[in-house]
Amino acid sequence: MNYSDATVWWIIAALGVGTFLIRFSFLGLIGSRPMPPWVLRHLRYTSVAILPGLVAPLVVFPAATDGVPDIARLLAATVTIVIGYKTKGVVRAMLGGAITLFVVQFLLG
Template structure:
């Protein structure tokens, strides 16, 4: 894929974004290193960061595996729903993986 930007401009953007990302992360480390007690509102809000990031990474693979939203005929979505149901009732990681993969294999290969 060719662009009208030269390599210096592209590398400049990469370095600038890397420095910005590093600065944001370093500011939180610096901030929480200086604050003795983290406010309860911040602690409660930070509890939801890992599940939100995980959902943002996983949901597109379930809902749009080919790049477009597909609900009908989407075996990954159905396997994910089955795995979510198993995890809701059993709260067991191994059982969730087994149920999700078994459902996916049954739908995909018709075993």
């Protein structure tokens, strides 16, 4: 598909306005008001719900291996989950997974 320069800029502008309105709806309209406890309780789980959705495709269908799952990424994901579950520490889990990924990739060549 070939789009003209003007069409591309209109798409970028429309997406920018849409993104602004989505964020403004929370920050500008609701930001100064206290939220009900049930909303705050559900918002605590936002990152827990989003991060696996972002990471899972990178583990199961990694672009680095043309979509073929490899042992290094699967092992790093497993180590990250185990460390996170045992320690309840996000930074420790991420560091453990990253170190595992680099070490296994180095050992496998």
